[in-house]
Amino acid sequence: MKTSIKTILLCCTLITFISCNAKTKKQKVAYNESEIIHPEPNKQFIKVALLLDTSNSMDGLIDQAKAQLWDIVNELSYAKCGNSKPNLQIALYEYGNDRLNGDEGFIRQVLAFSDDLDEISKELFSLTTNGGEEYCGQVIQTSLNQLNWGKNPDDLKLVFIAGNEPFTQGKVDYKDVATNANEKDITINTIFCGDYNQGISTYWKDGAQLTNGDYMAINQNRKTVHIVSPYDDDILILNQKLNKTYVIYGSKGREKLALQAEQDNNANSYSKANAVKRTVSKSSHLYKNETWDLVDALELEEVDVEDLKGDVLPTELKGKTKAEIKAYVSKKSEEREAIQEQIKVLNEKRKDYVLKHQKETTNDLENAMTKAIKEQAKKKKYTWE
Structure with missing residues (x-):
């Protein structure tokens, strides 16, 4: 049976991309949209690469990942590095699918x-599944080569790979x-879908222990367990109000707002x-949309209102003075903070x-991922509130 399970695992892991210095200085954007000055990189990161097998038979695991993504994000939102709230970064790969380039x-x-x-x-x-060959060593090496891992010794750099075929398949030796x-x-963290001892005999455990x-x-x-609470409806009503606090800008603003709704x-x-758990994630510091939302962009100093051109503004702000734009965005920011606080209380x-x-x-995937992340984050002095 081929493993699509990886895809799910990586999902969770996605949640694990927490970065240590949440508040670092960023350069402002001179908005002429074609002349964006990219922000300075944060000094410390948790970088997670999720390597997902999209071969046949692991649809159940993929469903686990989709269902538990926001649980994992929420758990990571409580992480701290010193006095800072870490940010999140995730990379995603799929492998083992016949539709991909052999x-x-x-x-x-x-x-x-x-x-x-x-x-x-x-x-x-x-992501969709299809039969294929699963080369664990090669996909890990590809992620090591292609991704910008950086050279900061304080960064937490994690790979999560999931599957149920032997870890030794392919021409690239996992030991190298x-x-x-x-x-x-x-x-490198490995997640085997199946019997614990079978995963050991097919070298998934060895693949993790070497690093x-x-x-x-x-x-x-295993089916994901969802427990309904009497607070869910109120939180979902707040989500609708939260969505109305976003102020789009730029060529992708409308598209990104539609993606949020999707x-x-x-x-x-x-x-x-x-849906409630996703709403909770949207109330945390990990959910930022500074590339298309003026509230986040101004808070993170990625845009200066004085440099905004009329063609990047939404309809409701076209023709407004700089002072009127600032006042409008400031009001939306205050509304958002109040709504997010209500969500957190509920x-x-x-x-x-x-x-x-x-x-x-228990929810297997969520527990496995968060436990591993927490333990390894301790090595970089991360704590949980």
């Missing part, structure tokens, strides 16, 4: 490192890949509880309710 090992980079949670969700939901990963201070990573085995067919619908397609009550009513049933 000359390149049936491997495709879906997303380079990104902090766009809506885009990550979109790509996760777009592990040596390369160690040289770059990158930790001091975690080996995990999960039941990919991912709301994708979350809701699993359950009301899952979520604390929701968490208490869920804790009291949940049974021993």
Whole structure:
């Protein structure tokens, strides 16, 4: 059975892209849209590469990943590095799919490192499975070569790969890949879909241990458990209000606003509880949209109102003075902060309710990913609130 499970794992991991210095100086954008000055990079990151197998038979695991993505993001939102709230970055690969280029090992980079949670969700939901050959060593090496991992010794650099075929398949030796990963201070974590001991005998555990990573085995067919709370409806009403605080700008603003709504619908397609969890994620510092939302862009100093040209503004702001634009965005910012605070208060009550009513049933993928991330983050002095 080929493993599509990886795709799901990587999803979770996506949540694990937390970066240590959330508040670093950024250069302002001189907005002439064609003349964007990119922000200075943060000094410390948690970078996670999710390597997903999209070969046959692992649809159940993919469903787990889609359903638990926002749970993982929410858990990561409580992380701290010193006094700072870390940011999140995720890269996504698929492999083992016959539709991919065989000359390149049936491997495709879906997303380079990104902090766009809506885009990550979109790509996760777009993945489809098909038969193929799964080359674990080659896809890991490809991610090591292609991605910008950086050279900062304080960064936390993680690979998560999931599957159920032998780890030794393909021409690239996973032991050589592990040596390369160690040289770059990158930790490889492996998730085997199936029996724990079978994963050991097919070298998934060895693949993780060579870089001091975690080996995990999960039941990919376990259904995700969603517990409905009496606070869910109120949180979802607040989500509708939250969406109205976004002020689009630039050529992609309208498209990105539509993408936000699409991912709301994708979350809701699993359950009301899952839509609630996405709403909670949208109230956290990890959900930022400075490339298309003026509220986030001004807060993060990526745009200066004085430099905004009329053609990048939404209809409601065209023809307005700079002072009027500032006042409008400031009002939306205040509304958003108030709504996000209400969501956080209700979520604390929701968490208490869920804790009291949940049974021993667990969500395998979520637990495996968050546990590994937390343990490895401790090495870089991360803490959880």
